Amino acid sequence: MIAGGGLVHDGVRAVNIGLAGFADPIRAAGAPVVALDWRPPAAGDRELGLLLAWLEDDPGDRVGGAIAAANGRAVERILAAQPALVDVRLATEAIDGLAGRMLLHSGPPIDWDAMCGPVQGAAIGACLFEGWAETPAEARKLLDAGKIAFEPCHDHGAVGPMAGVVSPSMPVAVVENGAAGNRSFATLNEGLGKVLRFGAYEDAVLERLRWFVSTLGPALSTVLRAGGPIDLKAITAQALQMGDEGHNRNVAATALFTRTIAPTVATSLTSAVQAEVFTFLRGNDHFFLNLSMAACKAGLDAAAGIDGSTVVTAMSRNGVDFGIRLSGTGSTWFTAPVGVPDGLYFPGYGPEDANPDLGDSAITETFGIGGFAMAAAPAIVRFVGGTPADAIGFTRLMERITLARNSAYGLPSLGFSGTPTGIDARRVVETGVAPVINTGIAHRQAGVGQIGAGIARAPLACFELAVRAVARGYGIGVAA
Amino acid sequence: MIAGGGLVHDGVRAVNIGLAGFADPIRAAGAPVVALDWRPPAAGDRELGLLLAWLEDDPGDRVGGAIAAANGRAVERILAAQPALVDVRLATEAIDGLAGRMLLHSGPPIDWDAMCGPVQGAAIGACLFEGWAETPAEARKLLDAGKIAFEPCHDHGAVGPMAGVVSPSMPVAVVENGAAGNRSFATLNEGLGKVLRFGAYEDAVLERLRWFVSTLGPALSTVLRAGGPIDLKAITAQALQMGDEGHNRNVAATALFTRTIAPTVATSLTSAVQAEVFTFLRGNDHFFLNLSMAACKAGLDAAAGIDGSTVVTAMSRNGVDFGIRLSGTGSTWFTAPVGVPDGLYFPGYGPEDANPDLGDSAITETFGIGGFAMAAAPAIVRFVGGTPADAIGFTRLMERITLARNSAYGLPSLGFSGTPTGIDARRVVETGVAPVINTGIAHRQAGVGQIGAGIARAPLACFELAVRAVARGYGIGVAA
Structure with missing residues (x-):
């Protein structure tokens, strides 16, 4: 029988697919009940x-x-996706339609006034980084006045963790899906702590972004041109056997990425730049996150x-x-x-x-x-x-x-x-x-x-x- | 009752700690039997x-x-062990008592005549590598004549994978246990395939060992002097969260090791040597094995x-x-x-x-x-x-x-x-x-x-x- 109430016949064996409580009187009457973990589709919404x-x-x-x-x-x-890291370029060079005083942000479209604190913080930081404002107060004034355009990263083939703010002068990773030929883009990961993507915009945050422009971005671009694209699918597949899940744990993929590019870093960069790049990669267990995101976006x-x-x-x-x-x-x-x-x-x-x-x-x-x-x-x-x-x-x-x-x-x-x-x-x-x-x-x-x-x-x-x-x-x- | 035979009383509930078959007649008589997976200590050996x-x-x-x-x-x-890689030196410089025509081998003591094929092969290779013989036949003659002394690695604070052959001119990793101050030693890992430790001694095998002497050993020594000791305990601890077990899987530890030394490699070696070192580390997922072994030996x-x-x-x-x-x-x-x-x-x-x-x-x-x-x-x-x-x-x-x-x-x-x-x-x-x-x-x-x-x-x-x-x-x- 299907138990939907308390009526029990001798020798009955019940299957309960209703509320758990339906089974109690049947069990109390000595009949065996199998409880199925069943819920009506769409939580019982008739239309859905x-x-x-x-x-x-x-x-x-x-x-x-x-x-x-x-x-x-x-x-x-x-x-079938075959994502590979092919270059690192300035966002305005790589991403169609990102020009002038425009910022990309994470998630679905949203206006400045409605943005949450961390995204507003990142936007303020991006204005300072771009030189559109000299102080956070000046930046906020610009933003309040609607002088900065906002569009979602996703509308430009891009993805950004957390606030996801991409401004024209930031270097971005360029990932190409070898199977379909399409490209995707992501900023370079800053590490943990005080970082733009979590809405911090103090001097050290902007200093790191400037180092991305002056050093890390060009260095990675040089390495990729010298050594060829890096197969991100292969690195992720290996990292999933090494305790990463490709989102919040990226230490294996970051270490594998470092080991993969190291020989080309050695032959294509000056010793001083090499040391800076390797020191940054050693200190940032999340470096691969943004590459992982761009790879997923490309697929x-x-x-x-x-x-x-x-x-x-x-x-x-x-x-x-x-x-x-x-x-x-x-x-x-x-x-x-x-x-x-x-x-x-x-x-x-x-x-x-x-x-x-x-x-x-x-x-x-x-x-x-x-x-x-x-x-x-x-x-x-x-x-x-x-x-x-x-x-x-x-x-x-x-x-x-x-x-x-x-x-x-x-x-x-x-x-x-x-x-x-x-x-x-x-x-x-x-x-x-x-x-x-x-x-x-x-x-x-x-x-x-x-x-x-x-x-x-x-x-x-x-x-x-x-x-x-x-x-x-x-x-x-x-x-x- | 304790079931040791077939005698069953009415209403009995039995625990069987003997042979599984003891329980059958009791179960057949309708009594419940709990089977304990128990064996007598020392497999029943009375003396032991x-x-x-x-x-x-x-x-x-x-x-x-x-x-x-x-x-x-x-x-x-x-x-309490705190193993750290402190140097890479020639075995004869680092290991007490390894001098002249002596080879260390893995395991307990054994004479040349009794050795298995792979250890004999590695010994032949070591004779060629050291220049004690010009051909495998010549090497075998020397060995047959008892001209080469053999001692276990373990008697010299050393460990070697597989054949474990250490000859005086091979570079060895020097690991120091910071807690107790003692040191241990291991050869550098050659990778998989045709390698001395599995008893292969063809030209490519000896060529790689010579490159260890000319390039890899001195390079790692330079890096360790410039950058300081590498904490092997920390790397192993992290690698165990990344799918390694520290013996037959070492890809995480090897990648972490590479990432750790990379900044110092960049500043302390020539570009050509850097490229050779990084290329070798990229191609050898087992490089960390020998370091792991030396760390364990030190503890x-x-x-x-x-x-x-x-x-x-x-x-x-x-x-x-x-x-x-x-x-x-x-x-x-x-x-x-x-x-x-x-x-x-x-x-x-x-x-x-x-x-x-x-x-x-x-x-x-x-x-x-x-x-x-x-x-x-x-x-x-x-x-x-x-x-x-x-x-x-x-x-x-x-x-x-x-x-x-x-x-x-x-x-x-x-x-x-x-x-x-x-x-x-x-x-x-x-x-x-x-x-x-x-x-x-x-x-x-x-x-x-x-x-x-x-x-x-x-x-x-x-x-x-x-x-x-x-x-x-x-x-x-x-x-x-």
């Missing part, structure tokens, strides 16, 4: 449930067949714009809203308010100091690494909280909302099964399982910087909006 | 069992109190010579015999014939081609890493065989024969518990649990090289001999 039924994979159906085919193509392109951009696909091609946060894009709906953002991550705080800070979740770095989870590959990185729980068993659990959970395993990225602790890849917005809505994201935590005020790290979950509302939009694209609407 | 009882920890007993105290001191010294030598201690301070193999040393019995070897590892073979080879287990590299397991830390390195099963679950199981098993956890070496997948450290020979004999060793597999003929990698278990007989010797030291003998 019906939409999902219309949108189900079905080779014999116009809509269901088209979605399955479109998603198949999208996933194929994600799996996902190749899967964008496939008509009718429900595969997620971007998840990102601007510190106020969380936004996602689907392959089938192009550059449209589906947004919802973003929460504060659940995490570990540096001494002296707590959740009350935290900014809501922030940054384009969730591109790593969108690609299937980061939080989706936590099983690769049990040691990360010391940084983001939880236990090593949780780390494996998160990867397993993400298998429920993805369409494929990326066999190029094997997870040793799961018998080398590939990372869960290709988030299907339909599955997220159906299961109520929100994508997990490993993330840093910024102080809510401009100028303070990082105060912790933790785990965030993407808001389900974004995925519901996205699924509704796909349905509309197929001409499907359901009366609420 | 009685010796173990005499030697048990017991603060109130002369013998039991002395052993507990001695083992406590030994383990303390192992845990264990500090724990040697503590009267009455049953802690194991060396496990090693010469390809014919497996030998161990205990802290309380100094430089005495307890030996038994060594078997062929259980492993994975390179294409075209199989167990029939394999030499019995070989090398001083089991010093890593003696120290508590390598096979004892397999839980850190699930990916290693692709190299040595088995499944990721086996890797965790081996670490858990080794906890049964060790006295401590080394909290400096946390294992993420086991909730950061430390590596099992301080093998107690009594526990090995009592439980019958043989230490597990990750190892390479050499071809049995001189000159061929590596043909696989796998997992070996130390012969229990070594530990039985050692326990008997300790008992004699306390004046304890039991009539058989």
Whole structure:
């Protein structure tokens, strides 16, 4: 019988798929009950449930067949990605449309007035760095007066961690996807502590950015021209067997990257510059993060714009809203308010100091690494909280909302099964399982910087909006 | 009741600690039986069992109190070890007593005639490298005539992987244990494939050794003098969180080592030498192995010579015999014939081609890493065989024969518990649990090289001999 109440016949064996409490009287009456962990699709929302039924994979159906085919193509392109670091250039040279007094920022579009503290701090720092203002007060005046244009990184093939601010004179990594030929861009990682991406803009922060322009950027460019592109897919694949997950833990990838470029550094740079570059790489365990992000962006951009696909091609946060894009709906953002991550705080800070979740770095989870590959990185729980068993659990959970395993990225602790890849917005809505994201935590005020790290979950509302939009694209609407 | 036969009373509930078959008739009679996985101590050997009882920890007993105290001191010294790489020197300069026509070899003492193929091959190669002979035939003639002296590496504070041959003109890493002040030595790792340590001696092998003398050794020495000692404990601790186990997987430690020395390489070497050094380090994922071995040797030598201690301070193999040393019995070897590892073979080879287990590299397991830390390195099963679950199981098993956890070496997948450290020979004999060793597999003929990698278990007989010797030291003998 299906237990939905208290009526029990002699010799009955019950399966309970309702509330757990339904089973109690049956058990009390001595009958065995098997409890199924079942929830109604779309949390019981009738309209969404019906939409999902219309949108189900079905080779014999116009809509269901088209979605399955479109998603198949999208996933194929994600799996086929061959990201390589090909150059480091000034942003204005590399990124189409980034010119004049314009700044790029992380997440979906947002106006200066609505921006959170860390993004405002980073924008102030960028104005100082560019020489558009002499003091933070002057910068704020410019910004308040609307003299600085803002656009999302994602609209320019770029990604930036946390505030994600990219200004024209910053050097950016240029990553090319060898499979599809498209390019993506990311700033160079500054390290931890007082850094622009967490909204700090003191002199040391700007000094480091100037050293990126004068030394690190040109040095890496020289090395790449002399030694050829660096295969980022190979480094990430190896790093996932070395305790990295490619988002909040990058020490293996950074060390492998250093070892890979070292012979060319030795022959193509002066001894003084070599020493500066190697010293910076030795002191920054997160250097590879931005390269990892650009690699993921390059793979996902190749899967964008496939008509009718429900595969997620971007998840990102601007510190106020969380936004996602689907392959089938192009550059449209589906947004919802973003929460504060659940995490570990540096001494002296707590959740009350935290900014809501922030940054384009969730591109790593969108690609299937980061939080989706936590099983690769049990040691990360010391940084983001939880236990090593949780780390494996998160990867397993993400298998429920993805369409494929990326066999190029094997997870040793799961018998080398590939990372869960290709988030299907339909599955997220159906299961109520929100994508997990490993993330840093910024102080809510401009100028303070990082105060912790933790785990965030993407808001389900974004995925519901996205699924509704796909349905509309197929001409499907359901009366609420 | 304790089930030892078939007699069953009504309502009986049995615990079976005998053979599994004892339980069958009881279960058949309908009684519940709990089966305990229990074996008699020392596999039921009456004499050994009685010796173990005499030697048990017991603060109130002369013998039991002395052993507990001695083992406590030994383990303390192992845990306190602070190994650092301080220099790279020619072996004859660094190692006391290595002069003239003498070669060091791995494992317990053995004569030329009795040596296995790979060690003979390495000795031939060393004669050619030193210029003692012009051809392999000439070298063999010298060796047959007894013109070359042989001593174990371990007698000179040194360790060598596989054949372990050290000749006077080879550069060796000099590791100093900052806690106790003692030093240890290891050759530089040659990489995989055709290498002297697997018994190959063709021109390319000797060429590489000459490059060690002309370039790599002096370069590393220069870097260490300019930049100061390298903390090997810190690198190993980090590498254990990055998928290395410090014996058969060393890619993380090698990359971290490269990143650590890179800034000093940049400022202290010519560009041409830098490029050669970095290219070699990039191509050799096992470079750190020999440094790891020397670090373990330095820690264990500090724990040697503590009267009455049953802690194991060396496990090693010469390809014919497996030998161990205990802290309380100094430089005495307890030996038994060594078997062929259980492993994975390179294409075209199989167990029939394999030499019995070989090398001083089991010093890593003696120290508590390598096979004892397999839980850190699930990916290693692709190299040595088995499944990721086996890797965790081996670490858990080794906890049964060790006295401590080394909290400096946390294992993420086991909730950061430390590596099992301080093998107690009594526990090995009592439980019958043989230490597990990750190892390479050499071809049995001189000159061929590596043909696989796998997992070996130390012969229990070594530990039985050692326990008997300790008992004699306390004046304890039991009539058989």
